[in-house]
Amino acid sequence: MINKIIDNKLLFIGIHIVIGYLATLPWFPKPFGLGVIAFCVFLVVKTKNRNEEAFLLAMYVAGAEVFIRMIKGFVFYETGKYSVILLLFLGIFLGKFKQKFAIQYLFYLLLLSLGIVFTQVPEGESIRNAIVFNLSGPVVLGIAALYFYKRPIQKEQVLSALYFMILPIFSMVTFLYFRTPDIREIVFGGGANFQTSGGFGPNQVATAIGAGIFIIVVFILLKVKFTGFLILDILFLAYFIYRGLLTFSRGGIITGFAAIIFFSFFFFLHKNGSLKVFFNYFLMGGLFLFVIWVYTSNITGGMLENRYAGKNAKGVEKKDITSGRLDIIEEQFKSFFVSPLGIGVGNGKFKRQLSQEHVTAASHNEVGRLVEEHGIIGFIILIGLMFIPMINFIFFDNLQRAFIISFYLFWFLTVNHSAMRIAFPGLIYALSLIKIKDNDYNTDIENE
Template sequence: LICVLAYITGSEVLWRQVRAPIFYLAAPYLFIILSGFAVLFVLQRIGRDGRIALLYAAVMLPAMAVTIGTTGAGAREIIAFALSGPLALAAFVMFTSQVRIDPWMYRRVLWVTLISAVGPLTIAVADVRSELAFAGKINFSGQSNFVTSGGFGPVQVSSALSLGIMAAIFLIITEREKATKILASVLSIILGVQVLLTFSRGGSFAVGIAIAAFALAQARNRRVRNGIFAIAAVSFALAYFVVFPWLENFTGGAFEARFSNTESSRTDLAANDTEIFANNFVFGVGPGMTKYQRLGYEVCQIRSDQCVDEASSHTEFTRMLGEHGIPGIIAIVLLMMLAFSAAKRAGPGRAFAIAWIAWAVAQMFYANLRIVAVPFAFGLAFLTLSKDPISAARSDPERSEPDELDQAEDSNNPAEDRVLAGMPSSRSRSLKLPRGRTTSNMTEDAAAQEVRPEEVGPEAVKPEEVEPEEVEPQPTESGHISERSEQATGTPPPYTGGPQTNPFA
């Protein structure tokens, strides 16, 4: 189920890029439905963190009455747009906080997350090639670019691609095979270049913050720390000497001007949210209503052209203040409690949990919960890993997933069978083959050395490992005890030969 939700994470932006015939909020609705179904019918319980997440969602519901009273029939779409993200986050946390997975399954989730980000990347690259083919160049300015974002919102595309970068970096650290490491490295570079080309700074900044948090969490592990520093050094050198000069030339000098500019309109929007909270501190102005505070909802309905430049809140924390009032403060506290709880309970995967939380919180400061990538990353921090993926990648490099033989051996208890307890296991009875060889290409001599289960007899078992069975002597028809019965019971048969002599005399 987590892999399905990971696929939906990248598909959401892809659907919006290509104008797919799927309703706009399909992804958060699917998160809520599938996670809720798993909690109610599969897990059939709600843990402590799940109850906190449920309370986080519940405290934001009273403000809906304000939106309904202001907009009437148009409230459904406005409320859904504002609260679908928080509700998806709460539902997903209720599910993942009760899930325990192995490192191999965790890597599979990362691969699905990375592959799902390739979809939006492909659309963005196709639009860039199309624009260059017809116009000969792309016009870059001091604002985010829709062409390099695949014709959709650069903020959301940048967030989706940066989530793929996070998955790629973690795969580089946890994967065992060199081929998969190389593939993840190549995809991370391509995704990183496209994130920078969107001119939306939030995606690249969020990745930097998350990786820094991951490095700090792994500071005590010298091997991991050195590996992270090596990756960071190579990435910095590649970016400084290759990527940045190419981007500067490709954008006509706009790249440096864009990323060196520290001004952002989000500070003005956040200040506006706090002012709205000061004037409406009880229940706020209602979900999705900060956009209509300057001109009013009625004016925007009549003269929509006058409200084109009116922007809604882009910072989730100030949005909760302005739109929910005092319950919004409670929601912020509960969200922070969930974040600290995820880092505390993570166990072997604590560094990964901290990185996911850092990425999600950074996105909340920049892009609200407009796409399900943010709830997905926040929920991944609550997964309980059975073992640290980094140490698991080095402990047994030849095997990554449990096979059927392991499951069969685990299901049998040799102590319950006295004969099986004294016999070698099925793994020890089979011939150990080199990698890449099968029994079909074995030589006759090697095949002859294989010990088959049917060939295992009393000689293959040590005498002390098998207890002799007690067999009662069976009398014959004449009433005498047979010679075979006496041998079975351990009593020597009567002597029928010549005179007995003592060999030690």
């Protein structure tokens, strides 16, 4: 089944575009959400993870999580994260590969759990929900790291996994097309737009689309079959960028392009060591993006420039271009200096609600959350997470560096604008720990 999907990429892209339309029908979301999880678990158990099915299907679920949440296809909101954890657990215990024991990440999971000791929530609030909301994403990272740490994976499998991830993003983008009102009737302002995001969180939607943009570019640069037609690949890429810009959520789109730039840089160093070729592609890509930007800006009445420049609808520069995130981070560090041992998992939001600072939102920044809620232990966790992947980066060649640095950037930038609300950043972080191999790695790969 897996091979059929990989060998018929355009067909399954078409199927997922149809799924995006079907998701607009009221009877479809719940059966689809349940069916995806059941099928993925069944396939991993049946194959016993002989060909990294757990990896491929965990990537699919991570790519589908925002879409299925958007259409209300999950029974529980955090089902996507639970499913990724389950699939990777099954992959570890059923697979023939004897995974290297990653004591660093087992220690990381134990340190995370210490923060629960200090957790206290106001009367009427659920302590379970507070813990799950804040720790389910970091736990995905820990389990994924245990699965992928120094795991040898073929380059072709990495590309197949990226393809699996983008399939449900095609469904999401199609769903956005059918659910978005006439663009001319939308009043764009200086904030993220829920109407162009399917009525769902623009931050998460833009994160998924940013990942999709990156994946298409990787296939184009590596000259690996995506749809089989370069012009169609470019058209899909243009539409993804257009839909991403329309969300007016900047973080996911900027993150996607940052990952593309670093991937391209190291890929061209690997290819022929020519920075000139890199800059030529960079200029062509910049022109391509400029055309899409101008078109999108025109249909939003010029509000796109205001949004990315940190201005309001009147064109006046905002005091805080981070949409309140800096205020939250400032409060989080103040909290750390008062309570250096941490205030407990999930307590940050409730503490801010009781303060006089009028900053009540949940953290959008995992760095700030770790520092505030886990204290000094949070700093230790953060340092470990940041430096362990660098070992791969230092000792591997430029082709592997291209993948490793882009995965690493996706994690770091995403958790700094969207925390770990979804499974994607934790899973993508773990991919920076793998050993990427190729069948002809020592000989023909340099001549690709």
